[in-house]
Amino acid sequence: MLTYCLRRLLYSIPVLLVASFLLFGFVRSTFDPTSRLRASRDPSVVQAERDRLGLNDPLVVQYGSWLKDAVSGDLGVSSRTNEDVSSMLWRAMGKTLQLIVIGAFVSAFIAVGVGVFSAVRQQSVPDYLITGLSYVGVAMPPFWFGLIAIQVFGVQLGWFKFVGLHSGDSTAYDVDYLKHLVLPVATLCVQIVASWSRYERASMLDALGADYVRTARAKGVPRYKVIFKHALRNALIPLVTVMALDIGALFGGLIITEQIFSIGGMGRLFLDALLQGDVYVLEAWMIVVAALIILFNLFADVIYGILDPRIRLS
């Protein structure tokens, strides 16, 4: 098992390096780190900055020096705010993590519940309803749901908050915080729950039809025990793998949710940086997110290896 993990980890490093070089080159060739400075009415500023940043060197050299600094933890300084990019990323990551962790927990809970329920009650009216809704959930543009939710639950009914994660300048994790979480988490969950619950329902149906379940039933094991102990445990294996992959993608995938709900996480950091051509933030952002996706891919493989003993043989 350990060698398997190590092998996968080693394999990830060249992928990350190549990906980071390509992303770096892509960002550098798209944006001019000094374009913002033209707003300054002092012409010498631009040239001085070009020299300081080494923008006249070949791309490989620029990447080399970036990588050297990055490995030692220095991701550069934002050309927009003069702030350390790493501290901007940490701050944004903190907020995005809150959404992802809570969103993933809620989604997993609902998805498994709903999936198991509709598998067990296959072809009942609730099953129809749930499956129908999941079709709609998957087909709905997430930002559209978010906007309607703000209008209905935030403005008209006034039940929930929709600006940031806290009211005012509070940082407490209290009822107010929960009120802020509901709508963005719901927006995030709609698509995931729809997709995960369908996954869970399908694998649960597979499990319920499997021989070992039938054997267990024949031996007189009670129905609930069969469902929760035998079938569910096996049906969770594929779902957990998919979860890991989806969660990895979420780090860069919450742009719209964060934008609609004015949450200063990774997504808005990206948008701000993109609109302002903030090269150093964009480079670091892309590469960190790519690394996280690779990491969660790795998780998915490893979890799968642990949960399904057969894979270890291969």
Add this chain to the structure above:
Amino acid sequence: MRRQRRGVQLLALVFCFGLLAAACGSDKKATGNAASGSSSSSSAAVPKGGTLTIGAEQEPDCADWVGTCGGSSWGFWMMQVQTMPRAFDVLKDSSGTYSYKPSIVLKGEPTLETSPKQKVTYQISDQAVWNDSKPITSTDFKYTWDQVANGTAIYDRTGYKDIESVDDSNPKVAVVTYKNTYADWKSLFGGQFGILPSHILQGQDRDAMMKDGYTFSGGPWVIQQWAKQDSITLVPNPNYWGTKPSLDKVIFKFQADTSAEFQAFKAKEVSVVYPQPQLDAVDQIQAGIPDTQKIVSTETGNFESLWINNSKAPFDDVKVRQAVAFAIDRKALVERLFGGLGVHDPLQFINAGINKAYEQTDAFAKYVKDLKQVDTLLTGDGYAKGSDGIYAKGGTKLSFTVRSTAGNKRRELTEQVLQQQLKDAGIDMQIDNAKAGDLFGSILPQGDFQAGIYAQVLTALTPGNCTLFCSSNIPKSPDFSGNNWTRTSNPELDTLLATVDSNLHESARTTAAKKAQTILSDNMNTLPIDPLPNVLLWSNKVVGPVGDNAILGPFFNINEWGISA
């Protein structure tokens, strides 16, 4: 399983159609009317204490006002005005005219000597102190000048670079001597920059100490916290020698955009908003928001125009420029954009409303929609209407591309209206928008446009149009600095605008400015469209002298505001 899933799919389809049907019938108009009072009850006693939350549309890049990252309007309104002392306030008198007034930092109007060199003597008030009780001194003036004139990565050295020396031998008297005459001297030691505390910053890295917010203050408020991407919190400065704030705390909460801001205002998450006058904001205000008040001011520091690149075909031809001006129905456009705010008339001069005292305010009034004029001008210029209804000359269609800031919905709609109007007049217009950073960072400076729609924003009370129209300010390779993006080049105009910038006599400046405006209009170098009104909305709970200030922003007197329970 399969049959069952089909049933589900049918159900989902039905559900979807149901939604469609529901959408058809669920359009309710918002009810309730906004109190449309345009001034507030300033005489009512302002309650003590309380927290005021204000929606902010933009987060500033940094709080180092002097540095290249410092030029943010919102940063200026929220933090700079509240914490940095300034020599002059810009205030509106009862007739609505803006003028410079010495601030409480000074004992009174400084003395100005004009010969042999321009020399200004500031008498600093004995009460003027920083929030650490250290006095504000002439050394602070000297340090500020030194930083702006000689520092690295400075946003704008205008004016400061004309100063020869600052004498700080008497701590309470600052004597500023200029090497070049600078007419707009009242905007220095104030304006966008303020006066910097030399006893704190001297010998330090100013940018590092200020960029993420700072704890010093010479204004009514102190920055308690700047939670990036979330909010800014101000608390009263206990050592402020002017009117001490009534509120315990002011929080500026960042909103993703104008629409999010409106939703937050409606849901009472924020009590004050200062939205861009986007079309949807105008519609919302017109529809009414219960329990709120508003001010709409048209005399602002902003103005929006159809900026024309005078060096690019077809606009290197004055007749074509004039024809375009006669093809556009600016009145209908302004009515649609801002009619709901009570703004009905297009802007008829190229300058911000607050400078109208200097300007020929009807210079462009002759350009009203007149298709006959368009035809006369273009036919006289050798153009003929083609079979597609578009004028052409020598096989080339009369066509141009307009560029603006992508994502600005008002401008996108403006472009679509112009496109339609110009098409009716026989002129083809294409649209190619770019992100604001690209537009202002490279496209406009490098002249990679035929026409553009954007606003100029004044940050000081100065009539000078030289920045925008003097031939010396045409951007050139390699660094493309200079703000004469329209590439207007006219020796007569240069002389007049130079007079406006450097003459110390107000009447001479005004005469020159008016004449320059007429020349701009005759040559149709650029077509002014609208004054871009400022809109301030606040909840009825907010009391005090709430009002807008075109230069210092809507929150300049927030120390006098209060909030009722």
Add this chain to the structure above:
Amino acid sequence: MKTDDEIGEEPAPFGVPVMAEPHAELELSPDAEPVARSQWQLFRRRFFRHKAAVLAGTVLLFLFVVCFGAGWFAFYDKNHQDLLLGPTAPSKEHWFGTDQLGRDTLTEVLYAGQISLKIGLAVAFISTAVGAVVGAIAGFVGKWIDQLLMRTTDLFLVVPAIAVLAIALKRFGQSDDTIILVLAGLGWMYMARIVRGQVLSIKEKEFVEAARAAGASGPRIVVRHLLPNCLGPIVVNLTLGIAAAIVTESTLSFLGFGVTPPSTSWGNMLSSAEGNYSINAHLLYFPGLMILLTVLCVNFLGDGLRDAFDPQAKH
């Protein structure tokens, strides 16, 4: 029913409206014979038994006809403005209401549909074609070419998609064509993996070996024998690709990186409606519902096609 590899390697991409179970199900049975005429009849019969898919197909056809025939069907001209009218709620004259420039929303929705559907279709076709070709080459040639192509695929899968799309559109411009190419450029990887897997499993089958023994050339084997056997997954992926492209385009347009005015898509109609949906909700509802309806129908159609292609799949 699911093989281990599929689940490990080909999960549904998040944020892309692909049904949850498709990848396992859309695998053709490895035993499938080359498609024959009788197969086609079987396919048709199976498809028409799938009522939701038939209904969805009909609705889609209707949408296509009214959108691309908007010149005939719409009551108003495209971009016909009535500035003094401004935004109004749905009425007898304007079934879907009007927008801020007094344009008829129904007309605008139909014309916007042309762009949205065009982008959806083109992206799905291009990305499926690219993916199929890459997958077929990788699977058939094998060796270092397979390694190279699959590692490239891996690389494309780890980049943050929406972010790369936004930057690419900023860089290459936001015309319809660049949007299509950029979206397709980031959408071919799943197809490549699926086709490669198919080709690998079919490659060793007797009929391929027979063809090879009979002296058929590599390309001929791929075109005549391998690709037809991948037709099922290809067609299903094509339909799902349409759905994914429409939603992604709307997302990008909403953020301001997609279609820009005066050209309109459903996504950028939503974007311009965002500002005042609390008083003019119809501007938000109709384009959104069009997206929902289209994607839903495309997904049902995909389900129907999958079932029709894959008689063995059952629960």
